Structure formats: C-alpha cells, structure tokens
Amino acid sequence: MNLSEAKALLPEIRGVIELASEDWAASYSVTNGRSQICGRDPMTGEIYPIATLEKAITTDDRQLMRKAPLYVRALLMLRDEAVRAYLEATRPPPEPKPDPKDFAAEVSMKCKNDRAFARYLEERHELQDASNGERIKTRVRSILAVQSLAELNTDPQAAERWKALRSDFKTWLRISR
Known part of the structure; x- marks a missing residue:
C-alpha cells in the first residue's frame, strides 16, 4: 500500500468504524471449544460472535483482533490531532491590528x-x-x-x-x- 491508497481509504475507515461495535471482547464458545471475538449490541446489550479464532493463534494476534476498533479509533483521533496541530503551527500569524487612532x-x-x-x-x-x-x-x-x-x-x-x-x-x- 502507498500513501495515496491509504489516503483514499480514510473516508471508508471513518464510515465503517462509526458503524462497528464500540468494543470487542474475547469469549469462549462451549459448543465448539474455541475462542471467539464478540461484539455487544448497544441497544440490547446482547453479546454476539464476530469471529471464531483458531486454537494456535498467538496472544498478540488475539489482542490485536480484540482491540481493533479501539486501536482504529485511537489512531484516527491521533491523526486528527496531528493535523490540527500542524495547521496551527503552519498558519501564518494574524495580521496585527493597528492601534486605533486617538x-x-x-x-x-x-x-x-x-x-x-x-x-x-x-x-x-x-x-x-x-x-x-x-x-x-x-x-x-x-x-x-x-x-x-x-x-x-x-x-x-x-x-x-x-x-x-x-x-x-x-x-x-x-x-x-
């Protein structure tokens, strides 16, 4: 992926992250004996499976999958703050207003x-x-x-x-x- 492709994905990322579940949690399915990543319906509180994980998945990969929505939201917030800080730092200073004549x-x-x-x-x-x-x-x-x-x-x-x-x-x- 190059920078142009990443920039083109930004609106899509923002749209999807707004619709995705707020946070995901790790769970365990008693029916198949495997770990799952689950979401929670904000209206009903019902927990539903999003993905079933392989038994051999590493702890780091499991954490990345479980915290993906949180990480994406954090990165978008950091990006927005960086843009704001950059614009503020590069904005020319306002023209000084002349002192009003007495x-x-x-x-x-x-x-x-x-x-x-x-x-x-x-x-x-x-x-x-x-x-x-x-x-x-x-x-x-x-x-x-x-x-x-x-x-x-x-x-x-x-x-x-x-x-x-x-x-x-x-x-x-x-x-x-």
Missing part, C-alpha cells in the same frame, strides 16, 4: 501646541481669538460638528471630518510657507 488627543494637542494650526483656523475658519486654547477647541468642535472631541474616536463620520480638516490644514501649510 483623534481626540491629536486634536487637543493641535489646539494646545500648534501655532500654525491656530493661524490656519483664523484664516480659513474665522477663528476670532487664537490666543486661547479653549476657544480654538470650541471652534474645532463647531467645524467638526461634534459636542465632544471624544466623538472623534467613536463616530467614524466625525473622524473622517477631522481627517479632511487635517488634510486641508496640511495643504494650507505647504501653500502658506
């Missing part, structure tokens, strides 16, 4: 520390007094149509308005220099 903090910093941004607001957005950081923030909130700068981190549309304002500011900055 637009509220970005705007606060611009309003507090960026004199060019204050001049831009005076020239383009009718800011009356650029000397007061709170007035600058109030004007920016008005331009962005938000009640609080925190909305920039929770409302995608508000964030887009901030990005557009920031882009316009960068353009103004290049032109005004």
Whole structure:
C-alpha cells in the first residue's frame, strides 16, 4: 500500500468504524471449544460472535483482533490531532491590528501646541481669538460638528471630518510657507 491508497481509504475507515461495535471482547464458545471475538449490541446489550479464532493463534494476534476498533479509533483521533496541530503551527500569524487612532488627543494637542494650526483656523475658519486654547477647541468642535472631541474616536463620520480638516490644514501649510 502507498500513501495515496491509504489516503483514499480514510473516508471508508471513518464510515465503517462509526458503524462497528464500540468494543470487542474475547469469549469462549462451549459448543465448539474455541475462542471467539464478540461484539455487544448497544441497544440490547446482547453479546454476539464476530469471529471464531483458531486454537494456535498467538496472544498478540488475539489482542490485536480484540482491540481493533479501539486501536482504529485511537489512531484516527491521533491523526486528527496531528493535523490540527500542524495547521496551527503552519498558519501564518494574524495580521496585527493597528492601534486605533486617538483623534481626540491629536486634536487637543493641535489646539494646545500648534501655532500654525491656530493661524490656519483664523484664516480659513474665522477663528476670532487664537490666543486661547479653549476657544480654538470650541471652534474645532463647531467645524467638526461634534459636542465632544471624544466623538472623534467613536463616530467614524466625525473622524473622517477631522481627517479632511487635517488634510486641508496640511495643504494650507505647504501653500502658506
């Protein structure tokens, strides 16, 4: 048997093992005086012979026959776990998600520390007094149509308005220099 043939048998093995008796037991037939491998009906509990064994069968062969369903189920479970572990080990790591932008903090910093941004607001957005950081923030909130700068981190549309304002500011900055 080669690997291709073994792979082709896997669905059949899975189907048969699901239908076969859960476990087999060794028994002895008093009618013919020979050992038997027996199954148990899961519904009735009735024991029925599956195979009659020759007297000369070795203990190892007898054990292999008696435990065949258990061994097949164990091998299938080990195979499935090996496949799962292989797939997990070879799966590329997930793309790291970029840290969400804190637009509220970005705007606060611009309003507090960026004199060019204050001049831009005076020239383009009718800011009356650029000397007061709170007035600058109030004007920016008005331009962005938000009640609080925190909305920039929770409302995608508000964030887009901030990005557009920031882009316009960068353009103004290049032109005004």
